[in-house]
Amino acid sequence: MPVRDALTPDTQLQTIAKSVTLNPKISILNRRGFIVGASSAGSIAALLLTSQMAFAESTFDSQAAGIAPTPAQGASQAFTEALAKILGQATPKENLLIVDLPELAENGNTVPYELFVESPMTDTDYVKTIYLLSTANPQALVGTFSLVPASGKAQVAGRMRLARTQDVVAIAELSSGEFLISTRRVDVTIGGCGNE
Amino acid sequence: MTGKARIKLPENPAVGDVIEVRALIQHVMETGNRKDANGQPIPRNIVNKFTATFASTPVFSAEFGPGISSNPFIAFHMRVPGPGEFVFTWTDDKGEVTVERTPMLVG
Numbered sequence: 001m002p003v004r005d006a007l008t009p010d011t012q013l014q015t016i017a018k019s020v021t022l023n024p025k026i027s028i029l030n031r032r033g034f035i036v037g038a039s040s041a042g043s044i045a046a047l048l049l050t051s052q053m054a055f056a057e058s059t060f061d062s063q064a065a066g067i068a069p070t071p072a073q074g075a076s077q078a079f080t081e082a083l084a085k086i087l088g089q090a091t092p093k094e095n096l097l098i099v100d101l102p103e104l105a106e107n108g109n110t111v112p113y114e115l116f117v118e119s120p121m122t123d124t125d126y127v128k129t130i131y132l133l134s135t136a137n138p139q140a141l142v143g144t145f146s147l148v149p150a151s152g153k154a155q156v157a158g159r160m161r162l163a164r165t166q167d168v169v170a171i172a173e174l175s176s177g178e179f180l181i182s183t184r185r186v187d188v189t190i191g192g193c194g195n196e
Numbered sequence: 197m198t199g200k201a202r203i204k205l206p207e208n209p210a211v212g213d214v215i216e217v218r219a220l221i222q223h224v225m226e227t228g229n230r231k232d233a234n235g236q237p238i239p240r241n242i243v244n245k246f247t248a249t250f251a252s253t254p255v256f257s258a259e260f261g262p263g264i265s266s267n268p269f270i271a272f273h274m275r276v277p278g279p280g281e282f283v284f285t286w287t288d289d290k291g292e293v294t295v296e297r298t299p300m301l302v303g
Contacts, residue, residue: 109265109266110265111265121275132263134263137263138229138262139227139261139262141261141263142260142263142264143258143259143260143261143263143264144258144259145256145257145258145272146256146258147272148254148256150250150253150255150274150275150277151255151256151272151274151275152214152215152273152274153214153273153275154273155271155272155273156258156270156271156272157270157271158264158265158268158269158270158271159264159265159268159269160263160264160265161227161263161264161265162263192265
């Protein structure tokens with residue numbers, strides 16, 4: 001009996017927890033039921049809409065898949081060569097290197113960039129080098145930044161030139177030999193690099 | 197061609213803090229892609245190398261291409277090992293080297 005007594009507060013808590021978690025579910029169901037009921041008259045319209053959305057999604061997916069292996073379409077010869085020189089045979093991991101750039105740069109002469117990799121920066125696990133590349137400037141390699149464990153944080157910032165609207169690519173080389181890659185598109189209103 | 201250097205450090209950081217170091221130097225960063233009024237190409241002259249040491253230990257270095265903006269600015273990080281002196285160097289295509297020494301106190 002004392003055991004059961006000891007359990008009662010727990011079971012009480014459980015029932016309270018259940019009612020709390022169940023109640024919103026009920027309200028959601030009710031809302032859903034309400035929405036379905038309301039839209040049943042226009043169900044054909046709803047079906048059309050969802051199929052359109054599905055179509056849009058599938059085309060987007062295929063586009064993304066097409067872009068993914070080659071980070072920059074329409075990239076310069078100089079860029080392709082620089083990329084091959086850095087990566088060698090390595091396959092870089094995507095989206096772990098954070099590239100902060102404006103979506104729209106009015107002046108291509110000074111575009112602020114910030115590159116960041118989440119890393120413990122210890123003697124055995126750190127970011128060795130970060131490369132900043134342009135896919136449409138006359139020279140592809142914009143900057144090479146060498147870090148050490150004493151850097152404490154794998155973050156570099158500065159200002160770059162962009163000749164015109166293009167993809168900017170950053171690559172990080174880790175102490176493990178792994179590579180990270182990220183691409184950001186920047187729309188440039190007035191190009192930098194002067195008259196070429 | 198190289199002008200004044202400017203360094204920005206946090207005031208009295210504690211030992212073990214990761215601080216941001218900001219360094220800027222006045223320089224034209226001539227890309228070599230431009231032509232003068234007579235149609236003659238203007239030779240390239242950029243700051244191609246930047247290094248930073250703290251208490252004689254290298255903490256950061258960068259190689260710049262013509263895609264870096266004029267008056268190149270760079271921000272990087274360092275874990276503070278104790279008090280010491282930063283030595284920053286910028287080297288341009290003409291071989292001109294600018295050295296800036298900045299002591300840092302630790303709070």
